[in-house]
Every structure is written in structure tokens, then in C-alpha cells.
Amino acid sequence: DRKDKGTEGYCSSSYTMEIIFFTQTCVWWRLRRLFLALMLLYVFIPVIVKLCPSIQAKLVFLNFVRVPYFIDLKRPLDQGLNHTHNFYLEPEPGVRVGVWHTVPAHMWRDAQNKDGHWFESSLGSAQSAILYLHGNAGTSLPAGAALTAVLFQVLSALGFHVIAFDYRGWGDSDGSPSELSMTSDALFIYHWLKVRLNKAPLYVWGHSLGTGVATNVVRRLCDRDSPPDALILESPFTNIREEAKSHPFSMVYRFLPGFDWFFLDTISANDIYFASDDNVNHISCPVLILHAEDDAVVPFHLGKKLYHAASRSQSLSGHKVQFVPFDSSLSYKHKFIYRSPELAHILRY
Known part of the structure; x- marks a missing residue:
């Protein structure tokens, strides 16, 4: 009996080892x-990516990523902006881009x-205005509707008219x-705004990829x-190659x-450079850079x-x-960065 039990125990142990070995082999x-x-x-x-350079362009722009997705850009009121007007302009025939105009907070009542004519006419008495250029992955609401609405409210409270728009291919704007x-879209909107401001100060504000457009x-x-x-320039980079890397x-x-060769040269093959470090050598106006560590x-x-490149620029x-970390x-x-209680002081300075 003892012998049979020993044999039975040995067989059971051997069978268990086989299962463990088989399981380990399968996992391996x-x-x-x-x-x-x-x-x-x-x-x-x-x-x-190398064979299809257009893929790399989409990864740079990310205009197909819309956050939040279910948002009616025709209704800025839904985002808490009750003093903002949505309208459309045509930078060139057949291309329509969506624009938001937020008036200063003291004008909200x-x-x-009011209709579009009232908003456009209000620019004639503006004290100052900002043309806001958003980054990639979305719309003129680059950080999501709630976040950008707060930014516009902050700038509005400081007395600025804020004009923000979606480049072609973003939001509900036409084209790619x-x-x-x-x-060219940003230049068109800038000139449209400039002629309506009656010599009031006009500032160009770019965020992230929008800083490349801005420069x-x-x-x-x-x-x-x-x-x-x-x-x-809010959260800027030097050029798209260094940013991509x-x-x-x-x-x-x-x-x-x-x-x-695989990635960076492919970006250049799409004629995408956003060379702000070169652009600052041709810019002749005050520059403010904001960046979080x-x-x-x-x-x-x-x-x-x-900032160091701009500091050495002869044209500047x-x-x-100024660089504000x-x-x-x-x-x-x-x-x-819009959360900073110092932002108002920084902009006034």
C-alpha cells in the first residue's frame, strides 16, 4: 500500500510539473x-511615416482631434461667454473660417x-485688442472650452477685445x-481687425503651435x-524640428x-518649419514670452x-x-498660465 501511495504521489507530482511547464511554455x-x-x-x-509624409503633417497639426467634440462653435454662450459673437470671414474666395469676438467685460450688458454689426462697430472705440492664435489639436478652444473661456474672460476683464479664430481645417472652418x-489666415484676420480699431493698440498672442504662426x-x-x-508668446518653441524631437x-x-531622417526630415518635406528662432531676427516690436517650468x-x-535668440536679435x-517663467x-x-494672479500685472507692465 505504501508503495502504491508513493507511486501515486510521484505521478501526481509529475503531472503537476508537466502542467506548470506547459503553462510557462505557453506564456513564454x-x-x-x-x-x-x-x-x-x-x-x-x-x-x-516616411512613405506617407501626409501622416506626419496630421500629427503636427492634430486638427482632426477636437476637444471637446460635441460643441457648437456657433454658440459661445454655451461656454460661459455671454459677451462673445461668432461669425465667419473669407481669407480667400471659397474658404470660410470661424471667428469669435469677445468684448471687454465692462461691455457685457x-x-x-446684439448682432454682428454692433460687435464690429464696437472695435472702433476699443482701447486695445488681442489677436489670439491657438495651438494644435482642436479649435479656438485649444485647452478645451472651459479653460479657454476662462482665458478670454481674464483678458476681457483687463479691458481687451479678443479676436480668436480657427485656421482653415480646424473647428468648423473650411479647407485643410x-x-x-x-x-495667411492669421494675416487676413489681423488686417481685418487692424482697419477697424481706429489706431488702438493691437497685440498678437500665440499659444503653443500658435506661437509659430504668431512669429x-x-x-x-x-x-x-x-x-x-x-x-x-505663451509656451513657445524654437522651431518645429526641435519641438518634435x-x-x-x-x-x-x-x-x-x-x-x-524618418521623422524630422518628413516634417520639412511637408513645408512645415515654424522657425521662430529665425523669425525673431526679423521682428521689430516688444516681445513677451510666458513659459511654465x-x-x-x-x-x-x-x-x-x-528668449536668448530674441535677446541677441539686431532687429529687436x-x-x-521679456521672459517670464x-x-x-x-x-x-x-x-x-491664465491661472496666474500676476498675469494682469505682467501684461500691463
């Missing part, structure tokens, strides 16, 4: 297949139930984006000897041999590097160039 093969699949995908993505079209626009204005009263999305490929999307060091000699303890990150 699954992990191996998963690893091979991930490696193929890792190699496949750069090849596809007068703005109720390119660096050239974004710049493009201001460079062209300065080339025509008609600079804006100031250029404000520093972006969190590039982290897994950053050390891949041929990274520049804990910005993970556009790293702080790129904003600082752009004699113009105020925001400590990481404030957690302003990429799009919350």
Missing part, C-alpha cells in the same frame, strides 16, 4: 509573439442680444491646414514696416538610428532658448524682450 510563446509584434510595429511606424495657409505673422508685418504693438510622443523613437508638451528649455535691439510648484504646465 505568447510573450515572445507579443514582443515580436511590438518590434514589427515599432519598425513599421517610421517606415509608413450692452452686448446682450498647412503652415502657409495658417499664416510668422509678425515677421511679415515687420517686413512691411507695420508691426503690431507687441508679440506675446522634444515632444513626449517622440520619446520611444528619439534614440532610433535615423530618427531625423513644468510644461511637458513644449519643454521649458525651448522657450528659454527662444531697442525693443523690450512660472515655477513648477504652480502646476501651470502647458496651458494653465
